[in-house]
Amino acid sequence: MSKQETAKKSGRPSKSGYSHNTVRDKLIWCGTALLTEKGFHSTGLEEILRQVNVPKGSFYHYFKNKEAFGEEVIDNYAAYFSRKLQKHLDNDAYPALQRLHNFIEENKQGMAKYNFQRGCLVGNLGQELGNSNDKFRTQIEAVFQSWQQQVSGCLRLAQQEGTLAKEANCDYLAEFFWIGWEGAVLRSKLTRNDQPLSIFSAQFFALLPH
């Protein structure tokens, strides 16, 4: 049986990410939305089951417990966001730095769509669960590391194109970007507008060494 077939049979995500087809996947997508907006502890399983129209008590048929569900929700969000990021970073219709800029613009619109109340699931849960749960903490840190590698690749391309100084440390700059970006997402939830996202990205690009 191929990996994809195994994934389909078990209801586990295939490499291309979760579909919306199975009840299991619907629970995960619904959990992704609710956990992003309300956090882990404040989201009741009943609410998710009700929204997906699954009878109460069926949850444990799909997931061992709420923690295991949370881990899959994080995996799902991480893969979804990574695809969104890579879609822009691979778009060779634009120079490298513009691709990163385009990704930022899409995210600003995404935050506006939900009135700047959702933010980033991984940032939110990192804040909520990082202290109390080592498994979540290491899982979430690994997600940031992986997004950083994607941005670092984009910055290296900018170096090849001559829009970023050859001596710039792309790994450091990518880490700097994600540190600041998550701060900007958090702050936009307070201001309820995209000003922190705009200020952060404008300054980030302006300060890059040419």
Added chain:
Amino acid sequence: MSKQETAKKSGRPSKSGYSHNTVRDKLIWCGTALLTEKGFHSTGLEEILRQVNVPKGSFYHYFKNKEAFGEEVIDNYAAYFSRKLQKHLDNDAYPALQRLHNFIEENKQGMAKYNFQRGCLVGNLGQELGNSNDKFRTQIEAVFQSWQQQVSGCLRLAQQEGTLAKEANCDYLAEFFWIGWEGAVLRSKLTRNDQPLSIFSAQFFALLPH
């Protein structure tokens, strides 16, 4: 009666901040520590009252409700942190940018002292309560604005000293600093070390236009 006397009598903070003397102040300082580490909803009033050795049920003698208590805890932390910041920014033994650097170093040590588990009360509560409570949201945003003004003043001094380019927008840079700094504090809680704080501050200073 002077403002200070009024403050003393009512148990409200004087302009110089809360002392540790009254039961009321002890409750606020204990709340500051616990809310920073555990968040607003996860901290029970009983735990605070027990730590300060105040009988259960006395809480409402001092505060209208948990929300009013939270507001005072935020005010207390904001004033405490503002003093810590200004102490460095006023220290004319150092050039302006070094003063900001010294403040960062003190905070790195502060986070290390609590094993990178506490972070920043205002950042934490902004994340936890920003969506659900408009009063907290606007209070917390105002705290950031005020800290930004302090850093902006420091950057203007650096311009006078000639270590920051005259054309730099100090208000934007100060906002950029706080956006990124809060992101770095959040991230350090995930890595459980000061690397995100170090990377953020090193890059911030390296990227400033000279």
